[in-house]
Amino acid sequence: MINSVKLFFNFGRYFILIRRAFAKPEKVSIYIDRIFEEIYILGVGSLGIVAIISVFMGAVITLQSAFNFESPLIPYYAIGVAVRDSMILEFSPAIVSLILAGKVGSSIASEIGTMRVTEQIDALEIMGINSAGYLIFPKIIASVLFNPILIVFSMFLGIAGGYFFGALAGVVSPHQYVYGITYDFRPFNVFYALIKSGVFAFIIASVPAYHGYFTKGGALEVGRSSTKGVVYSSVLILAFDLILTQLLLA
């Protein structure tokens, strides 16, 4: 009973905070600058980790598919099909978003949480600035704008990783792999992945921001908020992955 009351309390408080974050900005030019700043910090700063994970994911899917498709009835180009569909439908949007929830989410929660416990958020409020708008809105917009770019980048690198390691390990020829990734290609799958990445981006930025914003106490509580932000955003990503898959693909 207490837990469900707490859940509703947090739910309500989250939506009130998001509404405040989307209130009219004090000065539009400053908010635009902040969005570009956040795109650089949250988006561009994540390119390296996304690239590494994507290349290795593509490579591993290629090798595992080759291992499982040992039957002479399955053509070699099926490896290319498997890598393409796995990367586009699930690995790039969902797994990369989960990784970003850890990297970006913990950074957002700890940044805002530290600002809360060191009274920097109070200082913004005293100046007459909507702290939720100034701190959270640019992060959400930056994340929603840049996450789809990161996901498309991940798709390309994953498929490229599969191509490179497949050829290197000798499990599939480049010609068959390329034939596979173009075979029966459905552009809607990319659209589906982009919708998912947009929703996940909103979760990645807003849920940790919520936990950071309402941090009370000191350094220990900032750490706890950061952990909570990552855990809750990861769970929500998985839940929305299921919901969106049912809605868009079923």
Add this chain to the structure above:
Amino acid sequence: MIQINNISKSFSGREVLKNISFTFEAGKTNMIIGESGSGKTTLLKCMVGLNEIDSGEVLFDGRDFYTLDFKGKKEIRKEIGMLFQGGALFDSKTVEENVVFPISMFTDLSVSEKRDRANFCLQRVNLDNANNLYPSELSGGMKKRVAIARAIAVQPKYLFCDEPNSGLDPKTSIVIDNLIKEITDEYKITTVVITHDMNSVIEIGDNIIFIYKGEKWWEGNKLEILKTENKEVHDFVYATKFMRELRNKF
């Protein structure tokens, strides 16, 4: 002028402020003193709207803060400068950026005009050649000075200082006290200082309020506080051996 009428505040059923009323005049340094846990900081937070009050009125030149809508409150907050106990400087911004920040948010000055205003404020607090330093590179006294410079950057009508001397050596404390006093006199600001430092009270206090167990216990000026026969105030003022010896001497 700031007028407080019958304000009360409770936390989880525990009454922290009990029916407090007083008036602070413009151009004066008004001190709120009391033991730790007496409710001073809560009172200050209620005055600036960081804590909601349960009942009563907080009037800024006749405008009741708590009856105003979000926009009205924001307008009053633009007239408030606040010096937080820890400085509350923005970690990610340099000294100059910290001071420029409220100017950028609320004025349409050009970049060079904003920089000129920030430099003027920094020079006013005797802080030269620190423009490009980050808060983590500053001493406690320097942080307080930057916080004062930021607070006066947009020429506030009301200045609130929460324990401006905490963590500072006696010499730096006097520098900060005198700076607050000078700025109050120069700009005819209504200044409110929360402190339990009797040196500050004697140094700059024009009007003094003593808070005891959440109630306004005593009010007077610095000469009256030294001669008061109110037991609680007397015990507070003469708590140190130095003050007792001073009293015996004169």
